[in-house]
Amino acid sequence: MSLTNHDIIETTAWRRHLHTMPEVSGEEVETAREVVRFMRETGPDAIVEGLGGTGVAVIYDSGTPGQSVMIRAELDALPIEELGEPEYRSKIPGKSHMCGHDGHMATLAAVGRALGRERPKKGRAILLFQPAEENGAGAAAVIADEKFAALTPDFSLSQHNMPGVPFGHVWLKNGPANCASRGMKITLTGKTAHAAYPETGTSPVSAVAALMPGLNTLSVGTVLDGDLVRATVTHAAIGEPTVGVAPGHGEIWVTLRTSTDDQMAALVDKAETMASEASAASGLKLEIEYQEVFGHCVNDAEAADILRAAMDAEGVSHEPGEGFRASEDFGRFGAVSKSAMLFLGAGENHPAPHNPNYDFPDDLIPIGAKIFLRAIRNTLG
Structure with missing residues (x-):
């Protein structure tokens, strides 16, 4: 399971396309439709739509019994007018991807490209595009959805880009990660x-x-x-x-x-x-x-160790770093699986999330993707 230059070029272009079409929490209908279209091209074994509202799960199944590893990204944008001037700036007045969820989705798409060419040797990998993270309703709605019962993973992994942390460097700690x-x-x-x-x-x-x-x-x-x-x-x-x-x-x-x-x-x-x-x-x-x-977001030690081993294998520098007072509803998945979230540095001087001139750094896509691909490989073979 590895990425090609073509994967990176196409998922970067897709990230920029998503950036032009932001939808806020609970309204991610077109974003979900675009995710299904793009991810279907990777040849998954199944796509589950309408999870918790507009959520999408893309499944790559080995066909051999084993554990399930879920990687999660977010569909929603923010009710913020974009003040930056990229060529791909938001086309929706008053709404924008000022938290980097477009980049998180593109990272999962890159993972899906590699999984489409080479399945895990056992178990299954699940790529979850979750709705309504920004208002705290999405993860709970996904878990409560009867369709999620058949998807419940053994491990749930996620990331958030983090301005203020050196570019490409990861903070990952055990225990409380978000309030x-x-x-x-x-x-x-x-x-x-x-x-x-x-x-x-x-x-x-x-x-x-x-x-x-x-x-x-x-x-x-x-x-x-x-x-x-x-x-x-x-x-x-x-x-x-x-x-x-x-x-x-x-x-x-x-x-x-x-x-x-x-x-x-x-x-x-x-x-x-x-x-x-x-x-x-x-x-x-x-x-x-x-x-x-x-709810709180608490990193399980075993899940965090899976991410650390993946980063070590891929040469990604990391340290425990700090927890964050900001909230993140990924923590809900800790009630149904062993979960951990890493914080991937976007650069010490990069605009902060929710700033009107924020933009996700495209060069983070292959870094995040290779971490998750290695984590899947190490866990599922």
Whole structure:
């Protein structure tokens, strides 16, 4: 299983094509259709469509019993206007591949090219193009899909490109790799009043004023391997922009972030208790909603060792590096398989993910592909 120059040229061109047609989480219909078209040319043994919505699994089966190794990439883009000026810039206003998922898909396509020519000697390799990573809904939806039961892998492997890390150098550590996180919306409802007679209403001002600094006190730690807990207020609103009405409505939006799912459960309990006490003290109705719920991403030692052995064999430099506070819903696959994610350096001065001038470095495609191909070969023969 090896890549040719032709593979690299064609998958690079395909990456740039995907870059022109970004679709955000849950809307990846055309992207999925394009994945099926391109990957069918590699001659897989099966393609499963509609996983968890728009997900696609491309399967290369040896025909001999053995383990299953799944490599995962993401289909979705971001609701960001691209400010860079590549020839292949986004054609969709307000949407762009500013996280490199187009490059991750192209890396899997390169892997598929090699697997199409030479199957594993045993077991099967599964290339998963997962929907809705950016909002944290995709991996859970794929796993819950009844079609996934027949695909459940023994090992799940993935990558994310990482600006700030030297180009082509990998960070890979055991244990916590990405935080659990969720968006928490606290709504406080009272009763408006004339500003001259505020005592006739029920105002959320005191509760909001107490909760904004109070939630921040829940934050402790700075290192992902330790007891990192973060409650970050991202938005607050009270009433309407008028001087004649004392407010009867307030909102606080806060991001909760922890090293592990257990820590998240404890943080949720503390934040909800704090909100409940503040609302009760002011006689307010309390509603709490959650969005973009991500589980933790924890690298299994055996799965990580498979990637390390592959990098050693291919001459890719690596070190444990750091975990990242940003969330990544790949961690959900750790509940059904031994999983590990590596972080592939995009360059120390490369624009950061989600920046409007970010672009995936094409030269990472063959580096990522050869790591995954070697991991498959070492595991499945």
